[in-house]
Structure formats: structure tokens, C-alpha cells
Amino acid sequence: MRERPRGEDESLVGRLYDSYGVSLYRYAVMLLADPAAAEDAVHQVFAALLKRRADLHLENEAHYLRRAVRNECYSFRRRPRTVSSQSELALLELLPDARHAVSPEERLTLEQALRALPIEQRDVVHLHAFEGMTLQEVAAVCGESINTVASRYRYAVARLREAFGQ
Amino acid sequence: MHEDVEVLLRKYRPVSPPARLRDRCTILRQTRTWPWAVACAAALALAVTLQSLIQGLAEGRSLPTGTATEREAVDDLAEMLGGDAEARRFATLAVRELRFMAKATAPGGNPDVSRREQ
Numbered sequence: 164m165r166e167r168p169r170g171e172d173e174s175l176v177g178r179l180y181d182s183y184g185v186s187l188y189r190y191a192v193m194l195l196a197d198p199a200a201a202e203d204a205v206h207q208v209f210a211a212l213l214k215r216r217a218d219l220h221l222e223n224e225a226h227y228l229r230r231a232v233r234n235e236c237y238s239f240r241r242r243p244r245t246v247s248s249q250s251e252l253a254l255l256e257l258l259p260d261a262r263h264a265v266s267p268e269e270r271l272t273l274e275q276a277l278r279a280l281p282i283e284q285r286d287v288v289h290l291h292a293f294e295g296m297t298l299q300e301v302a303a304v305c306g307e308s309i310n311t312v313a314s315r316y317r318y319a320v321a322r323l324r325e326a327f328g329q
Numbered sequence: 330m331h332e333d334v335e336v337l338l339r340k341y342r343p344v345s346p347p348a349r350l351r352d353r354c355t356i357l358r359q360t361r362t363w364p365w366a367v368a369c370a371a372a373l374a375l376a377v378t379l380q381s382l383i384q385g386l387a388e389g390r391s392l393p394t395g396t397a398t399e400r401e402a403v404d405d406l407a408e409m410l411g412g413d414a415e416a417r418r419f420a421t422l423a424v425r426e427l428r429f430m431a432k433a434t435a436p437g438g439n440p441d442v443s444r445r446e447q
Contacts, residue, residue, distance in 0.1 A: 209354035
């Protein structure tokens, strides 16, 4: 198999980052509840791609990259680590077209509640609420049954509501 | 009264990445890291060469430290490690160290070696 020049690999990977990098980072932020760790996780995935000199052909790029980031984040969670002070960086930003002003306290309460969720519940909340996937699609990404992801989403929303006294 | 949390979630998204992330993800850094497989191969080659030298000394042969032999060993090892200047420096040091180790571990010593040491 032909080994491409390094510059060619970098531009191929650049195209993948431009297409998927932002959404992958956002996914990692929600999984890890830590923007700095999310940056490292996404970097690890793309660094591995850069090292695959001979073959960068991906059957389904979006699916492959999302799965790689997901695996990297779950692995990261299993490693022994110290809690970084950077884990208190903001997790959320307001959508550009959000019509109503929201108070900083509301955002902070929501972020705190999200941080308190288990990674599996944040996973489902992100894919369903932020990426707009159906629960069927979420089940496929997570490799779980639809009943499992539906339960996780229900429990997550219940805990988020508790944080707001609902 | 707060909006329902599901409505609230739809106003937000996770934060965007910092600009530096693109460079981190798309540029292969030229930092010197020895691929582990190459490092293992180099260690194995050194071990085999050392064993051969020690065996030769035990059989009474002179230590083959001729300049041409050492140059060949340096060339082979440097090529295995990437062939650049840093690889050659490492290879030179490694072969010299190997020679000293071979002398030090030679059973009973070798008159040729003793003379060279003087």
C-alpha cells in the first residue's frame, strides 16, 4: 500500500477536522465534563489518524470518528487521574439564535447538574438533546438497547429537573 | 418558574473548541520519540552483538574493534533508528558503550584488550 507524503496526510486529516472536529470536541466536552480533557481526547484521536500513514480511507468517517472519540473519552475516565482545576471551565455556550436571555445562574446550575450525571447519562443527553438524534440513533451509537438509552435519558432529565427544583 | 429543563437544554450547546486545537490535530509534530518497536529491535541487535563479542573473547579471538567494523555497526544501527544525525549520535555512543562492556565482561581478560587499555 502506497505511503503518502506527510503533507498529504496532514491535509486529509485537516479536511476531516474541518468537517467533524467541532462536533467531536463538543461531544467530548459533554462526555468528560471537562473542556481541557476533551481537547486532549480529540487530539489523541486525530494524532492516531496522522500516524496511519498508509491508509486513511474511512468507510464512514462521521461514525468512525465519533466512535473513536467516544472510546477515548470512556478510556480516559477509567484511568487514574487528578482532578484538574480546568474542569471548572464552562461546559455550555448559548446558541446563536437563542431568543430569550438566560441568567448566568441558570447556565451554572445546568452545568453543575450535568457534571453530576454519570458519563453514560451525559452521553445520551448530548446525542439526543444537543445533536438531535432519535433515541433509536442514540442506541446505535452507544451500542445499547433503545430501552436502556430511553431509561438513561429519563433518569438524566429527572436529575436535571431536581437541580432546578422542578 | 423555570422553563422545563428540556426546553432549557435546547438553548445551549457544548462549548466550541479553542483555535489551537486544529493545529494540534492536523500537524504531525517532528518531536523525537523512538517508536517502541524500533527501540526493541535496536536493543535486541545490541544484545546479540554483545553476546557474539563475549563469545569471541572467550574463544581467544581478538576483540573486533577495528574502525571499519565499528563504522559498519554504527551505520547499521543508525539506519535502524531513522538515519538522521541524532540517530547516528546515539548509534555511535551505543557501539562505543558496547565495546567497553565487552572488554569489561571478557572472561580472564584479553592481552590485546589490556594493551589497548594502556
